[in-house]
Amino acid sequence: MIGSLILDILSWALLIGGGALVFIGGVGALRMPDVYTRMHAASITDTLGTICVLLGIILQAGLSFAAIKLAAIMIFLLLTTPTAAYALANAARLAGVVPVRRAAGEGDSS
């Protein structure tokens, strides 16, 4: 009984934490000044946020086939999202996007 309570608390903490991270990532992706910093913000969503949410769901699923599937999804996301981020940043660099410098205008863009 206590065990399941602890599991629930842990899983909800992970879910809420993950949700908060995804939200922060979203705000960052909207508010940051250029492509690279926006990607940096979005990477919070991509990696830590997703991992937290998926771990939370795995704890909810318990030891079952669903948990294995979720773990597989997590591994694939861990492989693919950084690759996509790499490709995006690389494409931005090749396209000649120059990172914004602080001196160019203090924060608060768009």
Place this chain on the structure above:
Amino acid sequence: MITLFGVFLLTLLVITTVGIVRTQNLFAAIMLMGIFSLQIAAVFFILDAADVALTEAAVGAGIATVLLLGALALLDDTERRGRRASRLAAVVVAAGTLLILYATFDYPRLGDPAAPVHQHVAPWYIAETPRLIDTPNVVTAILASFRGYDTFGEVFVIFTAGIGVLFILANGADAARRSDLPSSDVQGLRHHLVPRLVGRLLMPFLVLFGLYIQFHGDFGPGGGFQAGALISAGLILYALVEGERAALRLVPQRVLTLLTVAGALLFVGVGCACMLLGGNFLDYSALSADAVAGQHLGILLVEIGVGLTVSGVLLTIFHTFAARERA
């Protein structure tokens, strides 16, 4: 909760659609169309249409995006400004929208068991599938057996599309391919270590998943169409990562044409075999002494035919576009 999620998804769909219509940048439009497909796949999934969702995700979000990008590589990437929107068009669109909105009031509620669509032939399919065909996935039974003619037609539409692309676009490509054999400009992502490694790592899993979808279609969502799309997605990934030349070395165009033709022929052959064994065209019950076993065999073979043709055609189209780019 699920209703809330559905409303959220539909709102996103509308926003995405407006984005697709409004943007002048065709690259952005293609990306938005991929996002649109993914969202509509999620909507299909909420509506418990797992087979359709899988198809939409694999074809709409995956293959179609790649093919459109391949086409875009040959074109200018901004939309040409057309004529100014006329007032008449706006009136027609507004009237049509109002008419459709009015029609929705007569629409049965979502999931209403008394809706006409659930009262027509669906109950018969659901009741008779276990007895006649005995596959857990009724969708596969309908697709491959009850409505075999429709699937037959679809396969030949895809077949025709592949042949058409080959005829129209592949003409000059062969000559160009021979002339620049030691080409170094199309190397894929050879010099990008990260995408290349991850692509190589994921490619076998994609193909494996495609095969699973192919042979598991009787039991779960999936079948030849989705499997063909997934397998060709895996090989397109290989082509993007290792360069198109390497992909053509792995699966040459001859093999692709062979796959395309073999799949279509397999479908026709199964149908004819049924006729020769005394049944009707595509009446798989004739294939075996036991009618249900015959149905299983027929569905398996037909789905393999679909998978072969779909993957062959999709890869053919991809390679033809890519060769065109180089020519």
